[in-house]
Amino acid sequence: xxxxxxxxxxxxxxxxxxxxxxxxxxxxxxxxxxxxxxxxxxxxxxxxxxxxxxxxxxxxxxxxxxxxxxxxxxxxxxxxxxxxxxxxxxxxxxxxxxxxxxxxxxxxxxxxxxxxxxxxxxxxxxxxxxxxxxxxxxxxxxxxxxxxxxxxxxxxxxxxxxxxxxxxxxxxxxxxxxxxxxxxxxxxxxxxxxxxxxxxxxxxxxxxxxxxxxxxxxxxxxxxxxxxxxxxxxxxxxxxxxxxxxxxxxxxxxxxxxxxxxxxxxxxxxxxxxxxxxxxxxxxxxxxxxxxxxx
Numbered sequence: 001x002x003x004x005x006x007x008x009x010x011x012x013x014x015x016x017x018x019x020x021x022x023x024x025x026x027x028x029x030x031x032x033x034x035x036x037x038x039x040x041x042x043x044x045x046x047x048x049x050x051x052x053x054x055x056x057x058x059x060x061x062x063x064x065x066x067x068x069x070x071x072x073x074x075x076x077x078x079x080x081x082x083x084x085x086x087x088x089x090x091x092x093x094x095x096x097x098x099x100x101x102x103x104x105x106x107x108x109x110x111x112x113x114x115x116x117x118x119x120x121x122x123x124x125x126x127x128x129x130x131x132x133x134x135x136x137x138x139x140x141x142x143x144x145x146x147x148x149x150x151x152x153x154x155x156x157x158x159x160x161x162x163x164x165x166x167x168x169x170x171x172x173x174x175x176x177x178x179x180x181x182x183x184x185x186x187x188x189x190x191x192x193x194x195x196x197x198x199x200x201x202x203x204x205x206x207x208x209x210x211x212x213x214x215x216x217x218x219x220x221x222x223x224x225x226x227x228x229x230x231x232x233x234x235x236x237x238x239x240x241x242x243x244x245x246x247x248x249x250x251x252x253x254x255x256x257x258x259x260x261x262x263x264x265x266x267x268x269x270x271x272x273x274x275x276x277x278x279x280x281x282x283x284x285x286x287x288x289x290x291x292x293x294x295x
Contacts, residue, residue, distance in 0.1 A: 021113075024094070028104050031090055032112050044108055045091040055105070059096050066092040143229040150222040158216040165214060168195060168202045176200035 021029070035043045046054040049065055057065070066088060075082040094100045172180040174197075182195040194205035203211040224230055 024100055025103060028094060029112055031087060045095055045104060049091055062092055062095050143227045146227050154219060154222050157219055161216045165202050168197055172197040
């Protein structure tokens, strides 16, 4: 059993080393954390050393710059600058080494890790996507999947109908020039359905005697409007704003029809009033007709 534990411990050790930061990386992170905490988040080694060319400075210029700063901040001349001089010296050592400088420039461009003593030192914080982003992503994936499935189903149904039509035409001995009666059965006990091949077109005979054309063109083509992406917002619109807009349109039609009926009734009344002349007597017959006496 002990023989199995040793290789496992070696693998775990290698994995821990692969995820751990190197010594130079830890020194860079620690110094960057100190100067950014003291001088602000925008502070970096180039600004801290007060290099005129900043990141464009050469190795010689960086080393020469430390000599210039030593005249003012060397602890032998002023002990209160001891900590500051240590930081200046460490930053110069890191930037004067080409490989270490590449490491620093990489993290300066892509971001430095955070520091937490309880988490064991430096660590990178993972970005947690927001809830709305996850919901939007799931919504898009579901609709894309639904649309792809509808395309696959459409092609499958179309291919099945085309194969069925081809089989029916093979049974047509008129070569598409006449009418052929066929019976389609799915199994022996099936009563079967009557088919008609008429001039290369295949029809199914309905129970009432009518004929329905069998064609792949009768299938509904896949559309975005059939997906949830379109149907749910459309149904919400119809239940809310669309309903109010539709009712307003109906009210306008009703009011217009009422106005039209009112105008027609007024015209009819005018005609009736004008039909009776002065001096004539109005008489209503038993059958409902109205007559007027002569003068």
